Amino acid sequence: MQYKLPLFPEQASTVAGPVDGLYLFLVLITTFFSLLVGLLILFFAIKYKRRPGHEAEQIHGSTLLEIIWTVIPLGISMVIFVWGAALYFHERRPPANALEVYGIGKQWMWKFEHPSGQREINALHVPMGRPVRVTMISQDVIHSFFVPAFRVKQDVLPNRYVDVWFEATKPGTYHLFCSQYCGTKHSAMIGEVTVMKPDDYAAWLVGGKVDGSLASEGEKLFQELGCITCHRADSGARGPNLTGLYGRPVRLNDGRTVIADNNYIRESILNPNIKIVSGFQPIMPTFQGVVSEEGLIQLVKYIETLSLQQGEPLNNRTSPSEIRDNEVPNIQDQMKQQNAAPQPLPGKKP
């Protein structure tokens, strides 16, 4: 049996290289200072070993030296800070054209949903060479999405969408770990991320059996739950028109303005009357306990696609999340064409 002893995980994303670069720099710093201190101690220990006739020379200290070894570490650590912060900033900002995947963590499994409707458990297929943004939520405790080969990690929280993004650079299968302790089978909450070449990925997307895209499932829910009774386009509607809403700033009736992002839409379904759109009455019933996390994701996705149907000029839009799908003329758009686009909503209750 042959054992390998690798020192690095595979580099399979665009940030892996830069992260390893920073790591190596820090390893260098650590080695240098550890050796410096270690060798100095060794040298002093030998040179000034206690022997008869030799006495210690009483030195009180040196302000100059103190300043030197305060300022130099301070300088070095500021370099590390800026370097690390720049990387972090990059890793925290999903590019506008990222492919969207939705993830749900629960004790003790990962569920992923692709916009086109594919569902996976403890597995995630992503294309190579394209940024992927995973929007995640937990159904119970805190989990953490960790793919060492991509050098990305994000805690997955209950009651709140968080996202993480990466751009895979190398086809293959990589570990997906839950890295936040989550109870009994924490170490079994693992999965595989499969990075595929774009063609293979397209084939994979078409190959699976799919009920319907997230948006079309969301539309079904939208009708079943009776949302359309109030959220209509006409002027007499009791709820705000959702078309063109996603990613927009919304003025609330207490004067504040919020961006209608995933979390706002989710919150508005569960606790609709806390942040009310200006000009409307707080009359919507809550859907807490009525819609599952999957259902919420579908509704959010549906509301997002409502904004894409408008065909407004792009420059009127404010949020990058709105622009993203229009700019990318590949798979996702093909998928959209396959899945029936939502029609103007009929004003009747199911």
Added chain:
Amino acid sequence: MSHNLATTEEHHPALAHQFDTMDQQREASTFGMWVFLLTEIMMFGGLFTAYLIYRHKYYTAFVGGSSSIDVTWGFANTLVLIGSSLTMAMAVWAAQNGKRRQQMIYLALTMILGVAFLGVKAKEYYEKYDECHIPGQVIGKGFNATGGCDAGDPKKGNIADDLESRNVPPAAAAQIARQTEIFFSFYFAMTGLHATHMLIGLGVLAWLFLRAKRGEFGPEYYTPVENVGLYWHFVDIVWIYLFPLLYLISRNGHEIFS
């Protein structure tokens, strides 16, 4: 003055072996008490920080919850506690000046006011119990999603009904009422921790009273009275903040629900 006294008073019965003088002992214990109060500041501080964050996050629910508490009792209790602080300060003064009888009277008054405060608090707690405002599902009938025992119950205290009567649309009132549970969690955690401190304080006051009765305190030895006084005033200060933070959230009738 007591500095000079201390040097001649080396064999005072209350002088502990590790100290050289009464003065050193007095300074050490008072400083120790202040350091202890420092830890108390941080303990309540943790709660205040959490309170601030949630008040920011669930402002409307905090308004709803706060409105359901009877502000008059809170106001009265503030006065009671301030009064007890005065009598406590007087008790310390009496001890410093060697007036044993007055000291006992002031200590007794402090205790009476403290008990009165806790009595009012108990009444308020019972009211909350009666209105099903105890957070969690363990005590009483459990916190109801409508913010009271039953929606439409003619009895007062149903937060949803209360909000509706203030022109809040029913759907909004229901959701705000459900979120008030978090307000009540803070209400009980904060006033509960405060009341626990009061209870401990009353116990210590009773012990002081007995010692005062035996005539143990005088101009040269009054540190225990002074330290208990510091503790009692600290508990008073906590309440000075709790009153506006818990009872007075938007009492002005401003239309925040629109």
Added chain:
Amino acid sequence: MSTATQPASQLVMPAKHYLNDNYGIRSWLLTKDHKRIAVLYLFSITFFFFVGGLFAAMIRLELLTPAGDLFTSDTYNKLFTMHGINMIFFFLIPSVPAVLGNFLVPLMIGAKDLAFPKINLLSWYIFIVGALFSLATMVTGGVDTGWTFYTPLSSGFVKTHVILMAVGILTAGFSSIFTGLNFIVTVHRMRAPGLTWGRLPLFIWANYAASLIMILGTPVLAITLILLALERGFHIGIFDPKLGGDPVLFQHMFWFYSHPAVYIMILPGMGVISEIVTCFSRKRVFGYSFVAFSSIAIAVFGFVVWAHHMFVAGISTYSAMVFSLLSFAVAIPSAVKVFNWTATMYKGSVSFETPMLYAFGFIGLFTIGGLTGLFLASLGLDIHIHDTYFVIAHFHYVMVGGMVMAYLGGLHFWWPKITGRMYPEGWAKLAALITFIGFNLTFFPQFILGYMGMPRRYHAYPEEFQVLNVLSTAGASILAVGFILPLIYFLYSMRFGEIAGPNPWQATGLEWETSSPPPTHNFEETPIVTEEPYHYGADREVTVVP
């Protein structure tokens, strides 16, 4: 200063000292003597150290193979939780302060006792009550939340005795608060005549700084655990997302204490090292005031860096930047200390008794531990290594490689003062060497494991991590020998060790000017301090390096 060295055979134990002042179990359990209370702590925490060590051994055995085949996952989860809780709350936090600090603070400042001896005894009892809660939890099935008790897992999901354990930790926390309070008041109000702040031993400075953290941080842990217990017991919703709470707030409040708490653990250790290095270099510590103030700086900065445990927990990017920047600031005073210790040896007269060997171990391992902290404070890198074995390795380099080394070094250094007898030097040197080797073999592979991506708290792991795990387990078995050896020879030396005499190391400091073991009231007459600290080689000229 100290008397000239006498041949060991001529030394005799003092006729009357704190150990033979009176006898019987009552004389120990009702003692108000800080030295006896220190000994009580010594036995209590030694017990918890070996209980925690046993859990560690079981963890390492399980991780020998990739599959989770030795214990069930629930048992494994309890093992690492109980290991963490035992080691942190019942060993590391009380280790140097409650044992060496209790024994030495009054001796070093020339006082008869701590300012509040009754409170000192009370805090031992409170510690024991907390420890009993913890033992009760262990006996009735343990806790499996991880020592961090993250909500909502701890408040609503696990089925073990979380409340009981929270009460245990809370109680032990109050013991720590009272110890800190006692030290602070004692240092301010009980110093011998002439012992100004600039003349205080660095061990006192370090313990003073750690005490500041104890009194300012611990109450926040207390209230956090109270809220957690209320939430679990009464289902109120402060951290529970189902009821609108924010689980991340729990992390903020938990780390507000638990990050500074690592400085409670390491600062007194640094104080011990400062004493040892100067003594065995026969030289005044280099840059006394810088070493002293860096302790205070660490204590203060330690409070403003807590969210670096939460960079991937869902805090805002802005907040993460602030906390990262501040985290780098806390590294500076630690670096200053390391450089000053090294410079202390320069032109010294260095000898290699066991305490000095531990001090060498400390400086080397703490340097590595501290520098790997920079990896974790660096935002972009922390995303990858957060919650992996890298964190475990870093933490153990600081806590075991740093703190436990310092504790053992200090125990060897002051053992003659505590018991009046010497430990066997040869065995002790062997143990120090074994500990050093075992430690590095155990924890160095974990840095690599962590960067490879092995998450912490994993019961089973992918096969490619096995080689490094086997190395680590092998190291742990060596480390165990290194820790059991001192237990044996210390016990042996209490009866059969050579008589030490008042000052076997020819060290400076008031604690060496009284007999070993000291009399119950520490000093025959209150000492008066007229010298600067660490006044070694009084005859020599003092030179200043430009």
Added chain:
Amino acid sequence: MESTMEHAHPSRKLYLLIFFALVVGTCVTYLVAKIDLGIWNPVIALAIACIKAILVILFFMHIRYSSKLTILTVCAGFFWLLIMITLSLTDYLTRL
């Protein structure tokens, strides 16, 4: 060390005066709360609370007559409280 500490203590008259001020503060807090001042309501309430707390600390708790060390201790308490609150808020106020 300050071995020459002042042992002056406030008179009973001063205590009564402080008590009176505290009662007035409480009444003002209670009455102002009923007037609609928008954002200023909580600000005024807390400002009065702070004044009351300072009065209690200065006079009832004798800080006005205490050593620098004691004053420093009190300040440290509020300083650390401020650290906890502001640094926690760096997260909560900037979360999107």
